[in-house]
């Protein structure tokens with residue numbers, strides 16, 4: 001099958017100019033992800049996790065090498081086309097939840113469908129379905145400032161999955177959450193991964209997250225130093 | 238999507254209110270200023286028009302040359318047919334003949350001997366109660382003592398002069414002046430009442446007489462030193478006045494010094510330059526105003542895009558294209574500009590309308606002024622007033638946001654995750 005891999009990187013290098021020298025944030029990263037993986041990039045601060053996720057998510061481009069996401073060479077896309085790729089196929093979850101404060105929970109989740117021009121009736125139904133997934137259907141009318149951190153991140157998850165993207169990229173999604181809420185959203189994401197087949201890639205150094213991963217990619221100074229499939233051990237008891 | 242944006246606009250008061258208020262206040266002031274300047278210049282021109290030269294003035298060419306020294310010798314004849322012609326040709330104007338003359342009044346003592354003789358500057362008009370001059374000269378308002386003349390051989394005299402001469406309504410006096418052909422004319426009158434225009438130059442020695450009486454005295458059966466025209470809507474229209482004068486003068490081109498000559502207010506009063514200055518100043522003031530407003534709104538737009546930095550980042554990350562975000566910012570600006578300009582226009586029109594109907598009494602401030610300005614300042618709302626603030630208000634909001642919104646295109650999506658975690 002041609003799309004055996006949903007994401008492939010080929011000798012991915014990212015350099016940042018640093019005065020006269022330069023900083024190499026990613027050093028020849030070669031990774032392949034299959035549809036439906038539940039994987040994470042693990043590494044200490046500054047190891048290049050965010051940089052990698054940004055390039056996969058078409059928010060950034062590599063200095064050299066290539067990234068193919070859903071058959072598209074990300075580094076060759078115009079800004080408009082890469083926006084289109086994000087709009088249709090990639091959901092983002094950020095460390096800080098980044099909801100739009102003037103809009104209700106419902107409207108925040110509805111937003112990705114609006115930019116996809118989904119008709120209203122279908123929008124309503126899909127937003128409510130996404131809110132059911134994260135267990136917040138009864139909070140549709142709340143504003144972000146009325147939500148706890150855990151609830152906010154669940155809304156962010158609903159916003160990421162409402163368009164049923166092929167890929168969800170979650171950059172340290174639990175960094176601002178306590179243990180209970182971290183487990184809650186991880187459980188939710190595992191459920192989404194299993195029932196919808198959504199590909200998840202995390203970036204994290206949170207032990208709780210690592211425990212849930214089925215594939216652990218270790219990054220150190222921009223290079224992949226380990227890439228292991230594992231049996232998720234789940235919630236700490 | 239549009240609905241979504243507007244929902245945001247209406248909810249996020251802090252981001253909406255400042256630009257809205259800026260536009261509303263700016264537009265309101267521009268609109269009011271326009272109406273106010275219009276009203277003030279109208280009043281300035283109208284006072285001169287009412288008392289001196291009309292919006293349009295027909296004299297003989299010799300009379301025009303003599304200017305304020307024109308005497309009945311240079312008067313127009315056959316006034317009735319001329320006035321008829323003017324009325325037919327320019328129905329938007331009302332016409333009224335006047336005679337300006339100089340003379341001496343002789344006040345007798347109880348024995349009939351001359352007690353005092355003083356020079357007067359006379360004006361003879363149609364003093365009939367329902368007549369147009371009643372309104373033009375505001376006879377009811379300028380009357381200090383006595384009554385307006387009801388019978389022939391009655392005159393009105395400056396209150397200041399009457400006081401000085403110890404004259405009271407009902408007193409008799411004699412007018413000595415020159416006839417149209419240079420002879421001496423003497424006529425007896427009764428003082429019907431005294432008047433005060435509130436204008437020093439006039440109040441020193443003005444004498445008002447009925448034109449019918451004076452024609453008889455001067456031996457000028459159907460004569461007048463001038464026929465004054467007033468636009469029926471009460472507003473001096475410079476361009477139209479110039480056109481009328483061109484049109485009329487082209488039809489009366491006898492090279493005779495007694496042939497009629499029609500001049501617009503700007504020429505007859507020597508106020509042409511002033512009219513131009515006022516027109517330019519008005520334009521200039523409004524332009525500066527609008528530019529200032531645009532700068533403020535541009536700044537508001539900049540502040541706004543700073544405040545919404547995060548929101549725009551999220552939208553970019555979620556896959557909205559820069560172009561679409563930019564367009565949505567413009568749509569918001571349009572919406573706010575529309576609301577603000579509408580509110581501002583209504584506000585300005587409201588204030589302007591109040592000033593138009595009620596006016597602002599400044600007679601206290603004007604007590605010692607000799608300028609020909611009305612006691613009551615009034616605004617005038619013209620058709621342009623409706624748009625003068627509205628369109629620039631909308632445009633400035635759009636322009637301000639169009640420039641500040643360009644920042645959207647400079648956002649690096651690669652930085653978004655970093656920005657978010659800060």
Ligand SMILES: Nc1ncnc2c1ncn2[C@@H]1O[C@H](COP(=O)(O)OP(=O)(O)OP(=O)(O)O)[C@@H](O)[C@H]1O
Pocket residue numbers: 016017023024025043044045046047048049050051052
């Ligand atoms: N725009 C940039 N300019 C220069 N250097 C950068 C830039 N972005 C990232 N870097 C550098 O690249 C390296 C990798 O950064 P990255 O943000 O990917 O790390 P990370 O693994 O996500 O770290 P953290 O766990 O702290 O989020 C770091 O050394 C960082 O300083």
Ligand SMILES: [Mg+2]
Pocket residue numbers: 049050051171203
């Ligand atoms: Mg990071």
